[in-house]
Amino acid sequence: MKLKALMASKRDVKGRAFSARTLSATVDTLPDHHTSVSFAAVAKLANGSQDNPTIATVVALCEALGGVPPAHLLPHESYDDLDALEAFERPAARHVLALLNGLPENELQNVIADLERRRTDLGLGPIPASHSEAVETSPSRRRRRRTKEEAARYAADALEGL
Secondary structure: OHHHHHHHHOEOOOOOEOOHHHHHHHHHOOOOOOOOOOHHHHHHHHHOOOOOOOHHHHHHHHHHOOOOOHHHHOOOHHHOOHHHHHHHOOHHHHHHHHHHOOOOHHHHHHHHHHHHHHHHHOOOOOOOHHHHHOOOOOOOOOOOOOOHHHHHHHHHHHHHOO
């Protein structure tokens, strides 16, 4: 269903929302891609009647939709936040995340407050509510972190179930 939502929110070269046919045609015009996706396959993926596309198909569809991070199409709540995934594409943002890793909860909340003030000072609007609701405000129960091997296995399993 994420693909269907992306197709509705992104615009094709004519400024219209993508249809299965226009997305398929856009994939065919991508430079350096040897992947072709029929409009019937796009329609089936978008409505959920077909799953398990190849990685090449996912990457091509995301590229055709304007460079959407492929992780967004993975079936996991961690990948639902498209704005965060797009920010993660920036090396500097990944560096900031690495610096935040391991900070005590109170320090993390201080950094968030500082960043919100800086955004205001720069005249940038507040981030959408969906992002701020995801921020933990209490150090309740800590989530167990996956090892790299577990994360790789989970990602491979999720791609197979797409």
